[in-house]
Amino acid sequence: MYLRRNIFDMNLINFMDQFPDEESCKMKFKAMRDEAGVTCRHCGGKDHYWQKTIWMYECKKCKTRTTLRSGTVMQASKLPFRYWFIAMHLLTSTKKPFSSLELQRQLGHKFYEPIWYMMQKLRKTMGIRDRAYQLDKIVELDEGFFESVDTELSKEEKPIKLKRGRGSQKQSKVIVMASTVHTLKAPEKHKKQTKFRYVKMLVVDNLKSATIQEKVEQNIQKDSLVKSDNYKGYTNIKELVWSHQPKTVKPKEAAKVLPWVHTMISNAKRNLLGIHHMISKKYYQDYLDEFCYKVNRRYMGDLLFDRLLFACVSYNYKKFIHVT
Ligand SMILES: [Zn+2]
Numbered sequence: 001m002y003l004r005r006n007i008f009d010m011n012l013i014n015f016m017d018q019f020p021d022e023e024s025c026k027m028k029f030k031a032m033r034d035e036a037g038v039t040c041r042h043c044g045g046k047d048h049y050w051q052k053t054i055w056m057y058e059c060k061k062c063k064t065r066t067t068l069r070s071g072t073v074m075q076a077s078k079l080p081f082r083y084w085f086i087a088m089h090l091l092t093s094t095k096k097p098f099s100s101l102e103l104q105r106q107l108g109h110k111f112y113e114p115i116w117y118m119m120q121k122l123r124k125t126m127g128i129r130d131r132a133y134q135l136d137k138i139v140e141l142d143e144g145f146f147e148s149v150d151t152e153l154s155k156e157e158k159p160i161k162l163k164r165g166r167g168s169q170k171q172s173k174v175i176v177m178a179s180t181v182h183t184l185k186a187p188e189k190h191k192k193q194t195k196f197r198y199v200k201m202l203v204v205d206n207l208k209s210a211t212i213q214e215k216v217e218q219n220i221q222k223d224s225l226v227k228s229d230n231y232k233g234y235t236n237i238k239e240l241v242w243s244h245q246p247k248t249v250k251p252k253e254a255a256k257v258l259p260w261v262h263t264m265i266s267n268a269k270r271n272l273l274g275i276h277h278m279i280s281k282k283y284y285q286d287y288l289d290e291f292c293y294k295v296n297r298r299y300m301g302d303l304l305f306d307r308l309l310f311a312c313v314s315y316n317y318k319k320f321i322h323v324t
Contacts, residue, residue, distance in 0.1 A: 015089045025081035033313045040064050073121050073312040092304040097275045127289030129311045135179040136221040140258045141228040143207055144265040145171040148281040172284045175202045175215050178260035192259045198296045199264045201288040209233040216240050
């Protein structure tokens with residue numbers, strides 16, 4: 001429905017033709033890194049020589065060497081480049097999410113943990129990328145409740161046997177925002193009157209007005225029109241945007257007044273819970289980031305792989321090495 005065009009352009013055959021082995025993946029990774037630019041961690045210099053024989057960048061000023069992986073999403077990872085490429089391909093070429101357990105099985109890798117960390121870092125990259133943007137135009141605002149597990153027992157995707165007192169099924173509270181525009185055509189009966197553009201889903205500890213205000217300020221442009229129900233936590237939003245239109249909404253009519261946030265919440269639930277069974281509260285944001293990233297780039301087609309790869313080589317990952 002919402003991911004209808006182009007997403008399958010990078011199919012498995014194309015992917016295998018382009019990246020038949022470790023060498024081809026490394027070459028592509030290096031090309032992307034050259035494009036993004038390498039920064040010396042010692043002096044901040046941007047100019048480097050490429051030392052072909054040792055596969056390292058060398059700073060022209062201070063001679064500090066940087067490995068191909070250092071400072072990228074692959075920093076500290078011992079997994080082959082090809083694993084990362086396969087993971088990125090799966091993340092960008094399928095509508096559905098892909099569990100780490102399934103990826104581990106497909107790769108024939110002995111251990112689950114490194115595969116889980118790899119997937120998690122890629123999800124975090126998607127999240128960082130999307131947080132660089134603010135929503136605008138007409139923004140629907142609502143909250144959603146997602147079934148999650150409040151436990152430290154597992155790395156989430158495996159069904160967990162809950163022990164009494166150790167963890168409990170919880171609902172993650174999520175603020176959902178959908179940017180829309182009016183359709184130019186006269187809307188047909190029963191069709192939505194606005195066209196969907198982008199979505200954000202933000203896990204929060206509570207739905208107090210201070211929390212909501214902070215998220216609105218960070219994620220919605222000041223010149224936007226915000227639509228919501230008249231929940232008391234939304235009271236001060238009018239101070240933060242051009243116009244706030246709260247409406248008294250009967251539960252049955254919620255989908256009419258805020259159609260796109262409702263569609264997105266039910267799509268996300270179906271999308272995530274169909275694959276992952278249970279997701280820990282602690283990691284819920286990462287899974288939602290993957291969902292939103294894909295929805296927001298639904299028209300990018302096979303460019304999506306390159307965009308994700310570019311994001312992977314562009315960020316300073318020091319902060320994200322330990323994904324916990
Ligand atoms: Zn340097």
